[in-house]
Amino acid sequence: MAKKFRKPLSASVVRTLKAKAKKSKLFTYSDLKASFNRGKGAFLSSGSRRGMTMNSWAFARVNKLIRRGRSSSYDRDLVRRAVKRKRK
Numbered sequence: 001m002a003k004k005f006r007k008p009l010s011a012s013v014v015r016t017l018k019a020k021a022k023k024s025k026l027f028t029y030s031d032l033k034a035s036f037n038r039g040k041g042a043f044l045s046s047g048s049r050r051g052m053t054m055n056s057w058a059f060a061r062v063n064k065l066i067r068r069g070r071s072s073s074y075d076r077d078l079v080r081r082a083v084k085r086k087r088k
Contacts, residue, residue, distance in 0.1 A: 026082045035065045035075050
């Protein structure tokens with residue numbers, strides 16, 4: 001399998017994701033980072049609304065994951081992993 005090389009997240013994005021993870025009772029920083037990267041990929045692959053940046057699209061996905069939690073229609077593997085971790 002080929003390695004994927006991604007640009008590292010900016011310091012402000014990391015700071016924001018860590019703050020959101022600290023407030024969240026269910027999701028960790030790594031969960032939110034994975035959702036953020038998937039949001040960036042979705043922005044590039046399926047398009048977006050006019051006037052939205054890639055980071056705003058990715059943060060919208062993270063925010064939906066945090067707010068909706070278990071009923072989210074995507075990132076279900078992240079939700080399952082977080083719930084399993086919380087039960088332990």
